[in-house]
Amino acid sequence: MKCVVSGGNIKILARAIQMLSKIGEEMFVQPQEDSLSFRSVNGSNSSFADITFHENYFSYYAYEDLDESDSLKCKILIRSALTVFKIPSLINKQIETCHIQLDANSTNLCFILKYKNNIIKTHLLPILDCETIRANYKKEGTVNHLCIQPRVLNDVVQNFQQNLLEITIEVLKDKILLRNYIDETSNLSNETRTQLVFGMGEFDEYKINSNTTITFCLKELRAILHFAEILAQPIHIHFDCAGRPIVFICKTLGVESNLVLATLNPDDDLGSQSTTHTRPNSVLKNSAKKPTKAKGKIKSLSKTVFGKLANKYPTNTNTEKIESSDKISNASETSSPNNNNKFNATNSPRVNSAKVIASNSNTNKRENDNSSKQNAFSSLLKRKSNQEIHSPDGGDKDDLVQNSPPKQPSKKAKLIFKKCFQTTFNPESLPGYNNIEVEDSGESD
Amino acid sequence: MKFKCKMNDAGSMRDFTNVANTVARMSKQCVLRLTQNSIYFNIADDSMAMVWTKLDKNHFFVDYLVAGKSVEFNEIYMELNTGMLAKSVTSLKTVARSVKIKLTNKQQPCLTFDIELSSISAESRLCIHDVPVTIIPQKKWSEYNEPNIERYDISLEMPQFKHLRSVMERIKSMSPILILSADTNGVLAFKVDTNAATITVHFPNLTVLDCTSNNEISASVDIKKFHAFLAWEAVHPTAIKCNILNETVININLNLENYLQIKYYIPAIES
Incomplete structure (x- = not known):
């Protein structure tokens, strides 16, 4: 495979590699008959990015030996690709063309940069492996579809803290709410909670068929926003519901970038702390309390969700034969149910959700606080110092927030002595049964 | 207990952001004191330099309301993380149209910023930040009082920031102690x-505003703390005054058109 990128397109290539570098450690290069794909997946397999350059993006593109299609796919370290385009702001002024060359059974992927002053730089990027990946996801026909200019979304996301990991989006019929997702491990008092509301007027397209709340990683979103900026095309966002992947697509005639992110499946839609309800009405009850309940669950979920994906993903993907990317998404949708579950796998570790029961009633107190603010703060302070005092006067049971069950201190002891009560238990089978540590006391004296 | 206020003016929001950012650079925690006439950002810590920043309510806010615990103690003191505060107000500097600040109780006491942001459509974006705060009970208020110093040995104008900065940048790494005289x-x-x-760097021809004796007054201070005060250049003060109590304390007073006052205390150390 041989291709030439020239002029302003080099900058796009550089940004593409930058974006992929924010997703994963390795980059999969996959030449096809009329296009070249760069793909990357992150360590926990919760996000996947695919940037495909079509023939008309290149000034020259030759796939050459069609027979050896298998030997052309390869995996390189993204860090090595990044060094090729180290100074992206400078390159489009100085570099005239960039050749990418990949020979069958070669050990290196070759980038040749030709500068205006007749300097030629050749980068040989070592090939780690001959494999490729692909992800199964559907780009069309999702329940919800949004289309927004990257600049607008970027402005919106700017309001959140730079180091924020996950973001929750709640879509309603006419507006969108963005919240920072508060992890249950973090203490509420160390986190700013942010919520941003913006209307459908800011979208190019806004089709919401069902109100949904989804949570996903912000870092990857930022990466595609950065890339989409240079393409100057709107981003299409496709998603169904929590737990199902969300797909971001930004394309021009020559380039198409897809980003698939796993979303958190917290069983129901109470991902993050809804912060903005201040009125002491029923809305408050639901929105302010549920998060406390969700806390316990989500922790395990976020680990399992992404963890589960990690197991499933590579085994399925690496071994499969390459097909053209368009076919994959549609065709395999029905053919391999196993694959469809990839992101859906998030559904299975949901068992633990049922056992979250306990007594937490300081939330009831909270309502009183709202009506009489005078006491509010003194009691809040007290609560703070005592680390959540639970008063057992749990008023309305329906709204009662249920905490995770208190730890059973006797659990281990029970486990140890349980054996003694089993009818089939023979103490003589234990090692050291005959040893007497202490002689019987009493009687003989 | 109640607090709410609103800022409309772009200049005020910019100044407020500058103050919040500078406070964040000085310390991790600060105490926000709300009184009937002004709000104060206090950085008070035993081991740290101490700062009292006073913002005049009439210049900064509209619809300003503070209701304390009782008529007698009609103030609110709260402690908050300066980093969270600064990050929450960054958008005020450029894209915000207005902001409402209020004290709310959302699972815990929060300082809530309702920021109206400009957008490309007719309706504006609404961004809400809840910064968790700790309310300080009235009996502890006295800990956050300003040091009461009746009269300094000498008060004089300070040189311009740019001169101070160029000198301080060069000498700050040389020694841990700066002797100011x-x-x-x-x-x-x-x-x-x-x-x-x-x-020794001499700044001559400064106006002496007040002095108690003809002797030279000097004080040795931690050079890092003194250097930290240069961060206040961000608020573009119109007047800077330096007060020294011989070998006891240095007090730097920054003033911005009388609506923003910053008092910076640096205790002297044994040299």
Whole structure:
């Protein structure tokens, strides 16, 4: 495979590699008959990015030996690709063309940069492996579809803290709410909670068929926003519901970038702390309390969700034969149910959700606080110092927030002595049964 | 207990952001004191330099309301993380149209910023930040009082920030101690002592506003704390005054058109 990128397109290539570098450690290069794909997946397999350059993006593109299609796919370290385009702001002024060359059974992927002053730089990027990946996801026909200019979304996301990991989006019929997702491990008092509301007027397209709340990683979103900026095309966002992947697509005639992110499946839609309800009405009850309940669950979920994906993903993907990317998404949708579950796998570790029961009633107190603010703060302070005092006067049971069950201190002891009560238990089978540590006391004296 | 206020003016929001950012650079925690006439950002810590920043309510806010615990103690003191505060108000500097600040109780006491942001459509974006705060009970208020110093040995104008900065950048790494001395002729001297050299920088012709004796007044301070005060350049103060109590304390007063006052105390150390 041989291709030439020239002029302003080099900058796009550089940004593409930058974006992929924010997703994963390795980059999969996959030449096809009329296009070249760069793909990357992150360590926990919760996000996947695919940037495909079509023939008309290149000034020259030759796939050459069609027979050896298998030997052309390869995996390189993204860090090595990044060094090729180290100074992206400078390159489009100085570099005239960039050749990418990949020979069958070669050990290196070759980038040749030709500068205006007749300097030629050749980068040989070592090939780690001959494999490729692909992800199964559907780009069309999702329940919800949004289309927004990257600049607008970027402005919106700017309001959140730079180091924020996950973001929750709640879509309603006419507006969108963005919240920072508060992890249950973090203490509420160390986190700013942010919520941003913006209307459908800011979208190019806004089709919401069902109100949904989804949570996903912000870092990857930022990466595609950065890339989409240079393409100057709107981003299409496709998603169904929590737990199902969300797909971001930004394309021009020559380039198409897809980003698939796993979303958190917290069983129901109470991902993050809804912060903005201040009125002491029923809305408050639901929105302010549920998060406390969700806390316990989500922790395990976020680990399992992404963890589960990690197991499933590579085994399925690496071994499969390459097909053209368009076919994959549609065709395999029905053919391999196993694959469809990839992101859906998030559904299975949901068992633990049922056992979250306990007594937490300081939330009831909270309502009183709202009506009489005078006491509010003194009691809040007290609560703070005592680390959540639970008063057992749990008023309305329906709204009662249920905490995770208190730890059973006797659990281990029970486990140890349980054996003694089993009818089939023979103490003589234990090692050291005959040893007497202490002689019987009493009687003989 | 109740607090709410609103800011409309772009200049005020910019100044407020600058104050919040500078406070964040000085310390991790700060105490926000709300009174009937002003709000104060206090950085008070035993081991740290201490700052009292006073923002005049009439200039900054509209619809300003503070209701304390009782008529007698009609103030609110709260402690908050300056980093969270600064990050929450960054958008005020450029894209915000207005902001409402209020004290709310959302699972815990929060300082809530309702920021109206400009958008590309007709309706504006609404961004809400809840910064968790800790309310300080009235019996502890006295801990956050300003030091009561009746009269300083000498008060004089400070040189311009740019001159201070260029000097401080060069000498700050030389020694941990800065000896500041001033005399009635209006000469302010910055001195650092190292094994290899003694460097003294003189700023002459400064206006002396007040002095108690004709002797030279000096104080040795932690050079890092003194350097930290340069961060206040961000608020573009119109007047800077330096007060020294001989070998006891240095107080720097920054003033911005009388609506923003910053008092910066640096305790002297044994030299």
